[in-house]
Amino acid sequence: MLKSQSLMRSAPSVRGFTLIELIAVIVVLAVLAGVAVPKFFSYSDQAKIAAANAAHAALTTAAINAKLNSAVGNGDEGQWPDSLEDILFSQEGNELFNPYYEEGRGWAVYHTFRGDDRWHPTTKDLDRGGRWGAIWYNRRNGSVKFRVPRQATNPETLALYNAVNKCNCTRLNQRDP
Numbered sequence: 001m002l003k004s005q006s007l008m009r010s011a012p013s014v015r016g017f018t019l020i021e022l023i024a025v026i027v028v029l030a031v032l033a034g035v036a037v038p039k040f041f042s043y044s045d046q047a048k049i050a051a052a053n054a055a056h057a058a059l060t061t062a063a064i065n066a067k068l069n070s071a072v073g074n075g076d077e078g079q080w081p082d083s084l085e086d087i088l089f090s091q092e093g094n095e096l097f098n099p100y101y102e103e104g105r106g107w108a109v110y111h112t113f114r115g116d117d118r119w120h121p122t123t124k125d126l127d128r129g130g131r132w133g134a135i136w137y138n139r140r141n142g143s144v145k146f147r148v149p150r151q152a153t154n155p156e157t158l159a160l161y162n163a164v165n166k167c168n169c170t171r172l173n174q175r176d177p
Helices: 002-010 019-074 084-089 126-132 154-165
Strands: 109-111 135-138 143-146
Parallel strands (some): 109 135
């Protein structure tokens, strides 16, 4: 009997987590996830804006180069390309596109003929301008603008449009810079 009592005393006691400890761990993990997930999506959004900025700059540069080639070839001040397709087909590997483009939205561009002072399309989001495509090109002045997906509010849509196109529009229907 004495031997069995000493064995019972020397055996380590096994203790589990209490319900309160488990709830505390779950709460801490939920708070960490609540902080980390929005940061992850913010980085994803920033990467898409950076990709749009790069494609936008490349298309703008390609339009300028096309006008300069026209000037050298014709011996005059040069002409802006008639369409964005003319610019793309003059580039090697013409993969320049709006990263916000989605299948089914069309990739056609909208040409404006309203004069050289018009730098911004009146329809800035893809949802309302889908029939015009994801990229707006003004053949009168060579400007290129990317339409963006509609956000939860108009100010958010405008902020995304300004970030993607590096401009300072104050209204969604604004045409001039």
